[in-house]
Amino acid sequence: SFARISDHSLEALRRTARLSHVIGEHVKLTSSGHTSMKGCCPFHDDKTPSLSVDDAKGLYHCFGCGAGGDVIKFVMETERLSFAAAAKTLAEQHGVQLTYEGGGGGYSADMSEAAQAARDAKLAQRDRLLRALQLAAEFYARSLSTARTAGAARAHLASRGVSPATALRFQLGYSPAEAPGAVLQHLMAQGVEPQTLVQAGLAYNNTASGGGGGGAPLLDRFRGRLIVPIRDARGAVVAFGGRELPPPAAARADAAATDAVDDAPPPPPPVRKVPKYLNSPETDVFHKGGMLFGLDAARDAIRDEDMAVLVEGYFDVIALHGAGVRCAVGALGTAVTPRQLDLAARHSRGRRVVLCMDADAAGAKAVERLCEGGALEEAAANGIEVRVADIAAAAPGCKDPSDFVAEAAAAAATAAGKGGKAPWTVWYTDRVLAAHDHGGDAAAFRACVDKLTTFLSALADPADRTNHVYRVAAALSGDNLALRLQLEADLMAMVAAKEK
Numbered sequence: 001s002f003a004r005i006s007d008h009s010l011e012a013l014r015r016t017a018r019l020s021h022v023i024g025e026h027v028k029l030t031s032s033g034h035t036s037m038k039g040c041c042p043f044h045d046d047k048t049p050s051l052s053v054d055d056a057k058g059l060y061h062c063f064g065c066g067a068g069g070d071v072i073k074f075v076m077e078t079e080r081l082s083f084a085a086a087a088k089t090l091a092e093q094h095g096v097q098l099t100y101e102g103g104g105g106g107y108s109a110d111m112s113e114a115a116q117a118a119r120d121a122k123l124a125q126r127d128r129l130l131r132a133l134q135l136a137a138e139f140y141a142r143s144l145s146t147a148r149t150a151g152a153a154r155a156h157l158a159s160r161g162v163s164p165a166t167a168l169r170f171q172l173g174y175s176p177a178e179a180p181g182a183v184l185q186h187l188m189a190q191g192v193e194p195q196t197l198v199q200a201g202l203a204y205n206n207t208a209s210g211g212g213g214g215g216a217p218l219l220d221r222f223r224g225r226l227i228v229p230i231r232d233a234r235g236a237v238v239a240f241g242g243r244e245l246p247p248p249a250a251a252r253a254d255a256a257a258t259d260a261v262d263d264a265p266p267p268p269p270p271v272r273k274v275p276k277y278l279n280s281p282e283t284d285v286f287h288k289g290g291m292l293f294g295l296d297a298a299r300d301a302i303r304d305e306d307m308a309v310l311v312e313g314y315f316d317v318i319a320l321h322g323a324g325v326r327c328a329v330g331a332l333g334t335a336v337t338p339r340q341l342d343l344a345a346r347h348s349r350g351r352r353v354v355l356c357m358d359a360d361a362a363g364a365k366a367v368e369r370l371c372e373g374g375a376l377e378e379a380a381a382n383g384i385e386v387r388v389a390d391i392a393a394a395a396p397g398c399k400d401p402s403d404f405v406a407e408a409a410a411a412a413a414t415a416a417g418k419g420g421k422a423p424w425t426v427w428y429t430d431r432v433l434a435a436h437d438h439g440g441d442a443a444a445f446r447a448c449v450d451k452l453t454t455f456l457s458a459l460a461d462p463a464d465r466t467n468h469v470y471r472v473a474a475a476l477s478g479d480n481l482a483l484r485l486q487l488e489a490d491l492m493a494m495v496a497a498k499e500k
Helices: 007-016 019-024 071-079 083-094 113-146 151-159 164-169 182-189 194-199 249-261 295-305 314-322 338-345 361-373 375-381 401-418 424-435 442-457 462-477 481-499
Strands: 036-039 051-054 059-062 203-205 218-220 226-231 237-243 277-279 308-311 328-330 352-355 385-389 421-423
Touching (some): 007 071, 007 083, 019 051, 019 059, 019 071, 071 083, 113 151, 113 182, 113 194, 113 226, 113 237, 151 226, 164 314, 182 194, 182 218, 194 203, 194 218, 226 314, 295 314, 295 328, 295 338, 308 314, 308 338, 314 328, 338 352, 338 375, 361 375, 361 424, 375 385, 385 424, 421 424, 424 442, 424 462, 442 462, 442 481
Parallel strands (some): 308 328, 352 385
Antiparallel strands (some): 036 051, 051 059, 226 237, 237 277, 385 421
């Protein structure tokens, strides 16, 4: 017999994973009573709020399509998981330890006192981190308008076309350069413990002087940077991104004055490798590969547009939202994960995602890795339709989506998101064909064919493979019909051989 999740565990999971919070990651809910909320149902094309959510009963029900159940059923339906997998997913997200009974596997039917204490401690730690991060976000946002050295941050936002309203919507901020550790001092005055500052990724120990780290002073991780809060799908601040800024004008003037009165040659400046962008480290509440920047702000638009536009960075997202393309979310870099694709797709009824990476070698390579590594084939198997937008073709000279918005304005950006895109399989095969100058070069021709047949052999849909074989044969043969027919037969044979 198989082990089953104990009833005690399931009851604890339903109590801990609050139904309105879980559904609120997918649907905008509004209060409709003391313990009930309502929103548009994600299971059908709902224009008026038909979904009722009752936290007291732990149940949801749609008066339009009849969908209903508890928090586990909701995760099963939205993420297409089995009961056990949905329960495990919720348990991992909410710090609940599942116990099992039956099956002779040595599982305990009830949660031990030690396990319950560990669960409670984990939940309390999460609450401490989230409080510290929210307080920090509020401090940074105030500092953007009040700090003496915040001018460079405001100027940078203005240069990128970020309006004050958009900056306020995303709660952009600044970590003062003139007051080292100001945010840390502020948070400790609010009762945040020093170790919590480190665990939240806001500070690190200064061990450069040889101190062991335990008693070493804390340093502000984001000092002097423009700050972008990173939120989870519910809108809670879980991390920050920091953009490096030029030194304050006063500091540059002081340095120039010192150099002017000193006849001795100045020493060479120290080599300081500072990343332009700096994200929070991984913490108990932040896992980069499972996070999308801007998802909390984009959920409704993704549902309305029935697609998510997935870009690289937070400023791409901010620029697109400012231009009216509010279904944009960011992967926090070029390494898009299967989890991020799923997060982007889950709020779209058609599970549609448009990849809109930067129009540079790194952006194209990132999409190539997704195509070749099986992530997009896995996404297709999970019902996710992935397309690739071509920024360079839509607006030559633009490097990234924020440049595109600046050059082409909101209407063109929206057109690129909706029209200037190709299925990922078409994008990849066309890119391989364009990258190989196989005219008259037998080795280059073989390399091109080998790469394409390897790719096509991994596609699960036979009709898709056949369609691409015909496309590739037509592209390689030009107007030579006999060559085209021969290539079709040869390519089909090579794909079939590699599939085995």
